[in-house]
Amino acid sequence: MILKRTIVKIITILTLAALPVVAHAKDGLTVTNDDASIVLDRAAVDNLPQQEFTTTTIWTEGSITFSGPSLHAIISVAGITEGTVTLTAVNDYVIQIPVAEITETTPIVASLMDGEPFNRREKGPYWLVYPYDSDPAFQTEITLSRSIWQLVSISNIAPD
Amino acid sequence: MLLLALLVVAFFILLVGARSIKTQIDLLAFASSDNLGWNLSQLDVDYRGMTIEMLEPITPGSPAGGEVTAEEFENIQRGFDIFYNRVKVVGATLTRVGVPDVIQEDFEKIAIARDEMADLIDAMDTPTTAQIKELCDLANALGAQVRSLSTKGIQHLSQIQSGAREAQHSAFLRFHGTSFVILGFVLISCLLALFLWRDWEKRSAQVARAATNVTNAVNAANSAVIFTDRSGKITQCNEAAAHYFGSERENLVEIDFIHALLDQSSLSSFLLYRDRPKSETIQLLARRSDNQAFPVEMSGVWQKDAEDEDIYIIYLTDISERLEAETKLKASRDEAKEASEAKSRFLAIMSHEMRTPLHGVIASLNMIDTKHLIDADRKLFETACECSNRALEQVNSILDHTRLIQTEEKPLPVTLSRVVKDIQHALIPLAAANNNTISVEFLGDGVDASYRTLPDAFSRVMYNLIGNAIKFTQDGTVKVEMIVTRGKTANTRQLNFIVRDDGIGIQEEDSTKGTGLGLSIVKHSLAQMNAKIALQSTFGKGSSFRFTLELEMVPGTAPAEVATTKAPPAPVTQGATIHDDTAPVLIVDDNPINRTVLREMVSRLGYTPVCVTLGHEAVTTARDTYYSLILMDVNMLGMDGHEATREIRSGQGRSANTTILGVTALMSQDHNQKSESGMNAMLAKPLTASRLTAAIKEHVDVEKHQSADHEDITDLMDPVTARELKLQSLTDARTALRILSDPTSTWTARFDAAHYAVGSTGIVGFIKLSQILSESEAAAKQQDQSALENSVATLQETLAE
Numbered sequence: 001m002i003l004k005r006t007i008v009k010i011i012t013i014l015t016l017a018a019l020p021v022v023a024h025a026k027d028g029l030t031v032t033n034d035d036a037s038i039v040l041d042r043a044a045v046d047n048l049p050q051q052e053f054t055t056t057t058i059w060t061e062g063s064i065t066f067s068g069p070s071l072h073a074i075i076s077v078a079g080i081t082e083g084t085v086t087l088t089a090v091n092d093y094v095i096q097i098p099v100a101e102i103t104e105t106t107p108i109v110a111s112l113m114d115g116e117p118f119n120r121r122e123k124g125p126y127w128l129v130y131p132y133d134s135d136p137a138f139q140t141e142i143t144l145s146r147s148i149w150q151l152v153s154i155s156n157i158a159p160d
Numbered sequence: 161m162l163l164l165a166l167l168v169v170a171f172f173i174l175l176v177g178a179r180s181i182k183t184q185i186d187l188l189a190f191a192s193s194d195n196l197g198w199n200l201s202q203l204d205v206d207y208r209g210m211t212i213e214m215l216e217p218i219t220p221g222s223p224a225g226g227e228v229t230a231e232e233f234e235n236i237q238r239g240f241d242i243f244y245n246r247v248k249v250v251g252a253t254l255t256r257v258g259v260p261d262v263i264q265e266d267f268e269k270i271a272i273a274r275d276e277m278a279d280l281i282d283a284m285d286t287p288t289t290a291q292i293k294e295l296c297d298l299a300n301a302l303g304a305q306v307r308s309l310s311t312k313g314i315q316h317l318s319q320i321q322s323g324a325r326e327a328q329h330s331a332f333l334r335f336h337g338t339s340f341v342i343l344g345f346v347l348i349s350c351l352l353a354l355f356l357w358r359d360w361e362k363r364s365a366q367v368a369r370a371a372t373n374v375t376n377a378v379n380a381a382n383s384a385v386i387f388t389d390r391s392g393k394i395t396q397c398n399e400a401a402a403h404y405f406g407s408e409r410e411n412l413v414e415i416d417f418i419h420a421l422l423d424q425s426s427l428s429s430f431l432l433y434r435d436r437p438k439s440e441t442i443q444l445l446a447r448r449s450d451n452q453a454f455p456v457e458m459s460g461v462w463q464k465d466a467e468d469e470d471i472y473i474i475y476l477t478d479i480s481e482r483l484e485a486e487t488k489l490k491a492s493r494d495e496a497k498e499a500s501e502a503k504s505r506f507l508a509i510m511s512h513e514m515r516t517p518l519h520g521v522i523a524s525l526n527m528i529d530t531k532h533l534i535d536a537d538r539k540l541f542e543t544a545c546e547c548s549n550r551a552l553e554q555v556n557s558i559l560d561h562t563r564l565i566q567t568e569e570k571p572l573p574v575t576l577s578r579v580v581k582d583i584q585h586a587l588i589p590l591a592a593a594n595n596n597t598i599s600v601e602f603l604g605d606g607v608d609a610s611y612r613t614l615p616d617a618f619s620r621v622m623y624n625l626i627g628n629a630i631k632f633t634q635d636g637t638v639k640v641e642m643i644v645t646r647g648k649t650a651n652t653r654q655l656n657f658i659v660r661d662d663g664i665g666i667q668e669e670d671s672t673k674g675t676g677l678g679l680s681i682v683k684h685s686l687a688q689m690n691a692k693i694a695l696q697s698t699f700g701k702g703s704s705f706r707f708t709l710e711l712e713m714v715p716g717t718a719p720a721e722v723a724t725t726k727a728p729p730a731p732v733t734q735g736a737t738i739h740d741d742t743a744p745v746l747i748v749d750d751n752p753i754n755r756t757v758l759r760e761m762v763s764r765l766g767y768t769p770v771c772v773t774l775g776h777e778a779v780t781t782a783r784d785t786y787y788s789l790i791l792m793d794v795n796m797l798g799m800d801g802h803e804a805t806r807e808i809r810s811g812q813g814r815s816a817n818t819t820i821l822g823v824t825a826l827m828s829q830d831h832n833q834k835s836e837s838g839m840n841a842m843l844a845k846p847l848t849a850s851r852l853t854a855a856i857k858e859h860v861d862v863e864k865h866q867s868a869d870h871e872d873i874t875d876l877m878d879p880v881t882a883r884e885l886k887l888q889s890l891t892d893a894r895t896a897l898r899i900l901s902d903p904t905s906t907w908t909a910r911f912d913a914a915h916y917a918v919g920s921t922g923i924v925g926f927i928k929l930s931q932i933l934s935e936s937e938a939a940a941k942q943q944d945q946s947a948l949e950n951s952v953a954t955l956q957e958t959l960a961e
Contacts, residue, residue, distance in 0.1 A: 059253065
């Protein structure tokens with residue numbers, strides 16, 4: 001399993017590296033590691049190993065099944081392994097997460113809610129979510145404030 | 161227990177308080193409502209962001225100039241999408257938190273307007289300025305609602321939050337109160353614990369003090385105190401122990417007490433004592449570290465120590481000094497005893513030395529023919545006789561007294577009634593001299609029984625009491641009573657003896673002093689039998705002496721040979737004719753005075769005297785010559801009387817079977833029993849003619865002339881005495897008859913009575929009577945009822961005559 005996952009990862013990186021740098025691509029997610037930036041389009045995001053969990057959120061009604069790659073998988077694509085990552089939303093909402101606090105599975109960059117893609121009016125196309133119901137530790141203010149929606153970029157460079 | 165309960169309650173209260181606090185803290189942690197505040201404020205921000213984007217194309221001087229660029233439209237779309245999402249989020253949050261209708265209404269208006277705007281935007285492809293303006297107007301119309309919603313929402317939120325804070329506040333207050341209660345409990349617990357601790361400390365101190373006291377007491381003790389374990393190993397000891405054994409305390413610990421500190425000889429007695437605990441102490445021999453032995457007194461006790469192990473505590477006292485003192489004491493006691501004995505010996509010797517010349521005086525006076533004396537001389541002669549007799553009596557009394565103190569008698573079974581009778585008989589002549597009569601009366605059950613007592617002491621008492629009574633009575637009666645009553649047990653009897661006279665009596669002041677040595681002897685002898693003399697006396701009317709003996713009866717035993725101190729036999733009148741006997745009498749004495757007196761006496765009695773001065777000579781002449789009698793001085797230089805007697809008896813000489821009468825000054829009274837050396841009797845010095853005659857009669861004549869009955873002792877007596885004796889013997893015969901014919905009397909009693917009467921009647925010459933009585937005696941001995949009945953019938957007839 002691990003070997004397979006590693007091979008997939010290597011292939012992905014090689015593929016991504018070959019892609020031309022395109023700004024503002026449709027549903028694009030910019031990932032920046034120091035000077036190097038890559039933009040993951042929807043297909044790229046969907047190609048990464050997927051995580052899935054069902055939870056309620058304080059911002060929505062009813063239980064929702066979220067799926068998408070883990071944040072860990074995404075920053076790994078850009079080769080970020082340490083430090084702090086800065087995530088920015090379309091409305092310029094910015095949060096920072098130390099890499100040390102990112103596990104291999106949590107949080108995830110959800111690209112599907114109940115199996116459907118969701119647009120900007122529905123906090124899409126990417127929403128950083130935690131499995132809030134699974135642990136009260138995910139109900140703290142820090143966790144809630146990190147749950148950034150309408151996510152557009154991830155970077156290991158600190159904002160000004 | 162109380163402490164534990166308090167702590168449990170405090171813990172419980174603390175738990176409940178902490179739980180409620182935790183709930184409140186958890187509430188604080190989940191800041192969901194707080195997020196609503198952020199969203200509400202962002203709603204306003206997002207609204208304004210959107211309107212700014214919308215105003216951009218329609219503001220005069222825009223770069224496009226009436227045209228809406230794609231970029232501007234994209235910006236408007238993005239701003240609207242952000243606002244759209246914000247409204248959605250706020251809607252979801254409001255539903256979740258729950259808000260008043262007023263706010264809900266505001267929100268619904270906004271939601272409706274938003275959806276209208278969405279429809280408009282979605283319908284646009286390349287929007288015109290007019291279209292944007294329309295959108296902008298719609299947005300502008302919404303402004304008031306957005307403002308109102310965020311304002312009211314925030315206000316409501318702060319109300320909720322203030323409510324939550326109040327709830328938290330009161331929860332903290334409760335916890336605060338609870339904390340005080342807990343504090344109280346904890347304080348009480350602390351106090352309790354403190355109290356308990358103090359109490360425990362006090363007890364520990366007491367225990368420690370007690371232990372210290374015990375230790376101090378043990379250490380301060382003069383006796384050695386040693387603690388050993390089961391095997392005898394010393395675990396602890398005190399200073400005295402270390403001192404005793406000449407070692408240090410710490411050196412004694414771990415030492416094997418039994419094998420290291422005890423002498424080998426004391427080992428078994430120690431082990432026996434230790435394993436069979438007794439209350440008394442034992443004496444052992446212990447060994448010092450320098451191996452020197454010393455005597456100790458030991459006691460021990462088993463105890464349990466703190467670990468419940470057996471320990472043996474040994475207490476030792478060094479008794480070497482005590483034993484030394486005891487030895488010294490014993491030595492000085494022996495010394496004193498020796499001195500006392502020496503004194504007695506001195507007295508005895510003195511008496512003996514004084515008696516020998518006195519004997520000479522009396523015997524010489526005895527032999528002086530008074531018929532030819534003139535009256536004046538006769539008076540002087542009588543005075544001389546009286547004085548010499550009194551002097552002898554005094555010396556005898558002193559001798560008696562000395563002997564009394566020296567001798568230690570052993571209790572023997574004695575028929576006391578018989579002793580009394582013997583003494584009565586012995587004293588009849590003395591009584592007759594004062595014209596007195598003696599009567600004896602026995603009363604009660606057990607009169608004839610044997611009792612275990614001191615025969616000599618009893619005889620002395622009776623002899624002296626009756627003798628005294630006779631001495632102080634003239635022409636009167638001396639009554640002797642023996643009354644037997646029940647004793648404390650079935651085997652014992654109380655014997656009450658009373659000696660009464662109707663003589664001159666004793667004056668009170670004299671009674672305390674006693675009447676000379678006689679009463680002193682009585683008192684001393686009674687003391688030996690644990691009895692006391694009681695005296696009642698009226699001056700001029702007579703006296704009565706009484707004493708009581710509580711004695712053990714000896715059932716079924718024949719009366720023992722009664723060692724009565726025989727009184728001198730009936731005195732024989734001087735010049736009595738003695739039958740002629742051809743054989744001479746041998747006199748053995750190393751004292752010339754005695755020899756002279758005895759020779760004279762013997763020759764006056766009609767015998768031929770032959771004198772020798774030494775024991776050897778006596779043995780030699782006795783071998784070659786037949787003598788009818790040998791008078792043997794007991795105490796002689798060289799071979800003494802007993803030795804000489806043994807020689808004569810053992811040899812086959814001619815006088816080997818001759819009667820030998822011992823003569824001694826070491827006795828005050830004659831002794832009728834055979835000596836172990838072979839003397840037939842012992843005669844006390846000074847020997848008087850009368851007593852010699854009596855002795856010859858008893859030991860020589862009786863043997864030789866038992867069948868020759870013509871000799872009548874009464875011939876030797878004065879008529880009055882003879883009559884008395886005859887009457888007495890008849891009384892004895894009657895008493896015997898009564899006892900013999902009484903079917904209830906025992907064979908022993910019958911034998912005794914007959915035997916007594918045989919002697920009594922024989923001696924006064926009632927030969928026939930004596931013979932019949934002797935038949936009865938034989939019948940009684942063989943317990944032959946028919947023979948007895950025959951002889952009793954004959955006896956009755958004879959007595960009737």
